[in-house]
Structures are given as structure tokens and as C-alpha cells.
Amino acid sequence: MFTVEVKSDRKEDICLLIKVDNHSFNYICDCGEAKALSVKECQDTNAVFLSHTHIDHFVNFDTLLRHQIGTGKKVVICGPNGIADQVQNRIKSYCWNLIEEGAITYEIREILDQQSYKSVVLKPPFWEQEVMGSFEEENIFIEKDFNVEFEILDHKTDSIAYLFKAVDKTKIVLENGFRGGKWVAELKNAFDENQAETTIQVEGKEYKAKELFPMVKKEIGEKVGIIMDHDASPENHSKILKKFGLCDEVYIECFYKDEDKELAKKNYHSYASMSGKIMKECEVKRAYPIHFSRKYKEEDIEKLIAQFEKAYANND
Numbered sequence: 001m002f003t004v005e006v007k008s009d010r011k012e013d014i015c016l017l018i019k020v021d022n023h024s025f026n027y028i029c030d031c032g033e034a035k036a037l038s039v040k041e042c043q044d045t046n047a048v049f050l051s052h053t054h055i056d057h058f059v060n061f062d063t064l065l066r067h068q069i070g071t072g073k074k075v076v077i078c079g080p081n082g083i084a085d086q087v088q089n090r091i092k093s094y095c096w097n098l099i100e101e102g103a104i105t106y107e108i109r110e111i112l113d114q115q116s117y118k119s120v121v122l123k124p125p126f127w128e129q130e131v132m133g134s135f136e137e138e139n140i141f142i143e144k145d146f147n148v149e150f151e152i153l154d155h156k157t158d159s160i161a162y163l164f165k166a167v168d169k170t171k172i173v174l175e176n177g178f179r180g181g182k183w184v185a186e187l188k189n190a191f192d193e194n195q196a197e198t199t200i201q202v203e204g205k206e207y208k209a210k211e212l213f214p215m216v217k218k219e220i221g222e223k224v225g226i227i228m229d230h231d232a233s234p235e236n237h238s239k240i241l242k243k244f245g246l247c248d249e250v251y252i253e254c255f256y257k258d259e260d261k262e263l264a265k266k267n268y269h270s271y272a273s274m275s276g277k278i279m280k281e282c283e284v285k286r287a288y289p290i291h292f293s294r295k296y297k298e299e300d301i302e303k304l305i306a307q308f309e310k311a312y313a314n315n316d
């Protein structure tokens with residue numbers, strides 16, 4: 001369902017692109033420098049999910065803006081408390097006297113707390129904040145086939161971790177010589193609506209829905225997590241366990257190798273073996289370390305990844 005590509009190389013800051021099956025748009029998580037991000041990928045972006053606005057996660061927002069201007073689209077930007085002012089300030093630092101109205105619209109969803117967000121619209125040429133209201137909602141973004149939940153982690157500032165979750169699907173697997181037909185949709189509907197006694201006609205014969213229920217299979221939607229900068233604290237870890245347990249795939253920050261764990265503590269970051277350990281505890285099927293300190297040489301990064309993998313694979 002979801003295909004995640006890391007668009008920044010190891011020496012750049014962090015930017016991920018998420019593509020969704022059968023969906024013409026894509027999604028960006030964090031705007032660090034990313035030379036591999038193409039103009040078309042920026043233009044086809046439907047929503048941007050920012051964890052926080054330290055410069056290594058926000059510096060490339062202008063590139064996105066540059067390529068999206070003129071598409072006439074509405075793009076959603078999700079981010080932590082204060083994000084509406086920060087995006088507005090970035091945009092307003094340019095001169096917009098020649099811009100056409102409708103060149104782009106940004107809807108900013110500013111996460112206020114774990115249960116609510118504020119929606120603000122920014123449009124050219126004046127980019128004034130038009131507040132659309134506050135919404136009580138545990139999903140920050142809802143699309144036809146998936147939604148995005150969030151968790152506020154502590155990084156001495158709010159750092160938002162996002163969970164992309166495909167909706168569960170009901171499938172009918174034909175058995176015992178049954179052939180497809182209009183009844184398949186009726187059976188799905190009866191199952192979803194919990195109407196076991198409904199009568200369903202299959203090739204002229206009547207059945208109670210519950211007699212056909214053994215052919216109904218529930219397909220659990222894929223879950224992909226993006227966990228950026230966070231303090232390796234018990235509080236953050238219990239939130240991560242709750243939200244990202246049993247995920248199919250998680251990308252987690254690994255800014256420091258184990259030898260630098262004091263620096264990690266000082267800067268409210270995680271480090272290699274701790275990120276691997278929490279992924280192991282979450283029983284994530286595939287976990288990937290991302291976002292390494294720029295001070296590291298290639299061999300340091302190799303070592304860091306090995307520390308992560310060892311803790312993630314640990315069978316104790």
C-alpha cells in the first residue's frame with residue numbers, strides 16, 4: 001500500500017517521500033535538504049507532514065514552495081504548535097507582487113494537543129492567516145483508503161511522529177463452487193453492517209448472510225510509522241509502544257551512535273541501540289534507522305547502523 005523512499009542521502013538532512021498504491025498524489029515527511037526529490041514529486045505532493053522545525057527538518061520547505069507555486073492546488077501542511085506562524089513567516093519573506101491569485105493554497109493543520117488541531121488557510125498574494133477552526137480529531141489527515149494518526153513526542157519541543165494507516169478491507173474469497181455476482185457486494189455490506197440475518201440471493205437460492213460469512217476475510221490495513229527526533233526517555237518510549245506496536249514498517253531517527261549517547265541525552269535525541277531496542281519492543285516487522293548526525297564519516301554511520309540492527313534483532 002505504502003512505498004517509502006528516503007530522498008536525502010546520508011550526508012544530507014532528512015526528507016521522506018511516501019507513495020500510495022492506486023493514488024495519484026504523494027506525501028512528504030519533513031523537509032530536510034534532499035537532492036533526490038524531483039520537481040514532479042514536489043508538484044504531485046498532496047500533504048506535507050513536519051515533525052518539528054529545527055533547520056535540518058525545514059530548510060528545504062522553500063524548494064517545495066518554489067515548485068508548487070502555479071500548480072493551483074491545495075496542499076495540506078501538518079505540524080506542531082506554532083507551525084502556522086512559521087510557514088507564514090517563511091513565505092512572507094519573499095516578494096509576491098506578480099503572483100496570480102489561486103497559484104497555490106496551503107491549509108495548515110497545527111497540532112495543539114493529542115486530541116485536536118487548528119486549521120489555517122494561507123493564500124497569495126497577502127498570505128494572511130484565515131482560521132478555519134479547531135477540530136477534535138485523532139486523525140490529522142484522512143483520505144479514501146488511508147488515514148494518518150500522530151503522537152506528540154518530547155524533543156525539548158514538540159516533535160510529531162506520524163502513523164500512516166491503510167483502512168481495513170473486507171474481501172470475499174469464493175469457496176465451494178460459488179461464483180461471483182451482485183451478491184458479493186451485498187454480503188460485504190451485510191458483514192460490515194453486522195446484519196447476519198439478512199437474506200441474500202445467490203443464483204436463485206436464498207441464504208442467510210451468516211451462512212455465507214465464512215467466505216468473508218478481513219484484510220488488516222498496512223501501518224507505516226515515521227518517528228523523527230525524540231528524547232530516549234521512558235515517557236516517549238511508552239507513547240511509541242502504544243502507537244507503533246506491531247507496525248509493518250517504521251522509520252526511526254538514529255542521530256547518534258552509542259558512543260555519543262551523552263550527546264543524545266543533552267540534545268534530546270535517541271541513539272542507535274536505543275532506537276533498535278524500542279523497535280524490537282514494538283515488534284515492528286521492518287524497522288529502518290534514518291537521520292544521522294552530519295559530523296559522522298561513512299564508517300561511523302556503518303557502525304551506527306550495525307548497533308541499531310543488533311539491538312533490533314536481539315532475541316533476549
Ligand SMILES: [Zn+2]
Binds near residue numbers: 054155229
Ligand atoms: Zn530536532
Ligand SMILES: [Zn+2]
Binds near residue numbers: 054056057229291
Ligand atoms: Zn533532526
